[in-house]
Amino acid sequence: xxxxxxxxxxxxxxxxxxxxxxxxxxxxxxxxxxxxxxxxxxxxxxxxxxxxxxxxxxxxxxxxxxxxxxxxxxxxxxxxxxxxxxxxxxxxxxxxxxxxxxxxxxxxxxxxxxxxxx
Amino acid sequence: xxxxxxxxxxxxxxxxxxxxxxxxxxxxxxxxxxxxxxxxxxxxxxxxxxxxxxxxxxxxxxxxxxxxxxxxxxxxxxxxxxxxxxxxxxxxxxxxxxxxxxxxxxx
Numbered sequence: 524x525x526x527x528x529x530x531x532x533x534x535x536x537x538x539x540x541x542x543x544x545x546x547x548x549x550x551x552x553x554x555x556x557x558x559x560x561x562x563x564x565x566x567x568x569x570x571x572x573x574x575x576x577x578x579x580x581x582x583x584x585x586x587x588x589x590x591x592x593x594x595x596x597x598x599x600x601x602x603x604x605x606x607x608x609x610x611x612x613x614x615x616x617x618x619x620x621x622x623x624x625x626x627x628x629x630x631x632x633x634x635x636x637x638x639x640x641x
Numbered sequence: 642x643x644x645x646x647x648x649x650x651x652x653x654x655x656x657x658x659x660x661x662x663x664x665x666x667x668x669x670x671x672x673x674x675x676x677x678x679x680x681x682x683x684x685x686x687x688x689x690x691x692x693x694x695x696x697x698x699x700x701x702x703x704x705x706x707x708x709x710x711x712x713x714x715x716x717x718x719x720x721x722x723x724x725x726x727x728x729x730x731x732x733x734x735x736x737x738x739x740x741x742x743x744x745x746x747x748x
Contacts, residue, residue, distance in 0.1 A: 567740070567742050568677075568685065568728055568730075568739040583735070583736040585736070617684055625673060625675070625691045626732035626737050627675040627687055627691070627732055628730075629696065631686075
């Protein structure tokens with residue numbers, strides 16, 4: 524059973540870079556696709572982007588200019604960097620996995636709340 | 642981007658009721674439609690993928706149907722633990738957009 528766990532930076536200042544790491548256990552990060560999804564308080568879900576097992580990335584155009592997702596196979600982790608954050612980036616951030624075919628998200632981390640505030 | 646519209650946004654029902662939630666895509670997505678259940682403070686849980694395939698461990702009272710642009714999630718007989726928010730998600734092409742959610746509440 525694959526398990527995912529997000530790191531928890533908690534508070535980020537406006538204009539700075541939000542950095543999160545997701546640690547994967549019970550499976551290899553060298554397989555499948557690894558996504559970040561976020562949910563502002565009281566709102567719906569937004570797919571941020573993914574990195575594939577080979578390191579190929581795909582980002583939501585709405586965030587593309589500010590997002591980088593990368594793999595660290597030596598640690599079985601993948602990471603999210605979101606630059607120039609504003610209060611609108613305050614959300615619960617989830618890491619999630621998907622398989623090779625249909626892009627459904629079958630395993631999720633518990634989520635971590637990131638607040639952007641000075 | 643392919644937009645996803647769910648209806649209703651909220652729904653009140655009783656234990657034992659049959660409930661239907663619909664999801665409409667802004668263009669045809671074939672059967673690339675998935676459903677999730679989310680309870681407060683928890684991560685979403687995959688219920689149904691590829692329009693009608695039940696994820697392992699999900700009770701058979703959940704079912705999905707549809708194709709093209711119109712899809713339905715049916716809960717055949719509500720259990721107390723089913724009161725939650727439900728999201729559809731298209732997996733036809735990135736960005737993988739979710740519907741706005743349907744909050745299912747106890748009547």
